[in-house]
Amino acid sequence: MIPECFRKAVTFSYDDGNEQDIRLVELCNQYQVKCTFNLNSGLNASTEWSYKGMPVRRLYLPECTELYKGHEIAVHGAFHRNMTELSRQELYEEIFSDRDKLTEIFGSVPVGMAYPYGCYSPVVTEMLRKAGICYARTVHSSHDFRRQQNLLCFSPTCHHDDENLFSLAETFLHSDSDEIQIFYIWGHSYEFDGNHNWDRIERLLDKIAGKPDIFYGTNAEILC
Ligand SMILES: [Zn+2]
Numbered sequence: 001m002i003p004e005c006f007r008k009a010v011t012f013s014y015d016d017g018n019e020q021d022i023r024l025v026e027l028c029n030q031y032q033v034k035c036t037f038n039l040n041s042g043l044n045a046s047t048e049w050s051y052k053g054m055p056v057r058r059l060y061l062p063e064c065t066e067l068y069k070g071h072e073i074a075v076h077g078a079f080h081r082n083m084t085e086l087s088r089q090e091l092y093e094e095i096f097s098d099r100d101k102l103t104e105i106f107g108s109v110p111v112g113m114a115y116p117y118g119c120y121s122p123v124v125t126e127m128l129r130k131a132g133i134c135y136a137r138t139v140h141s142s143h144d145f146r147r148q149q150n151l152l153c154f155s156p157t158c159h160h161d162d163e164n165l166f167s168l169a170e171t172f173l174h175s176d177s178d179e180i181q182i183f184y185i186w187g188h189s190y191e192f193d194g195n196h197n198w199d200r201i202e203r204l205l206d207k208i209a210g211k212p213d214i215f216y217g218t219n220a221e222i223l224c
Contacts, residue, residue: 006215020189031209038076038114041101052194072218074112145181
């Protein structure tokens with residue numbers, strides 16, 4: 001929950017647990033903002049691919065407890081499978097084993113989730129409920145800051161490459177609504193390498209961090 005003295009909150013959500021998270025965490029720490037990292041505990045350093053010609057390697061999560069300290073760890077499926085294409089047993093394993101393995105590595109039980117490939121169904125959300133997951137992020141931009149009713153189909157405000165990112169930030173900063181306003185940004189840190197635009201997240205942080213009237217929390221701290 002957002003502390004009562006705040007009407008505005010900012011949070012970040014980044015997926016897949018790859019090496020570029022190291023640079024992203026440094027930036028988050030420097031600007032004192034919080035991020036939620038959605039991790040695949042079954043894929044530790046096992047796969048490597050390239051994004052727009054830049055190498056992407058998964059981190060070995062048991063060595064990352066210090067790296068992610070102060071941020072939130074959330075479920076992203078043990079093996080990053082499309083959850084709508086799995087049998088009940090496979091779905092159970094994908095969700096529960098990721099939750100349990102992340103708990104073992106990081107020492108606290110994840111309560112959040114981001115859907116691999118953004119895919120979900122009523123069967124998936126029901127399983128998440130059973131796993132004690134209180135919110136799950138989709139990839140549909142809301143371009144909005146209002147609280148949402150259905151947290152298991154949560155729509156982020158926008159992706160960091162959204163053409164409206166800076167105008168949304170401007171609107172958010174100048175909003176004087178009495179309603180709680182949440183600016184929720186998501187992406188993959190390797191996209192900054194591939195698109196050569198680390199300056200984009202730095203410019204955003206320059207703009208929105210360090211404001212006395214904004215609460216900077218993890219997804220769970222803000223949504224649950
Ligand atoms: Zn992913």
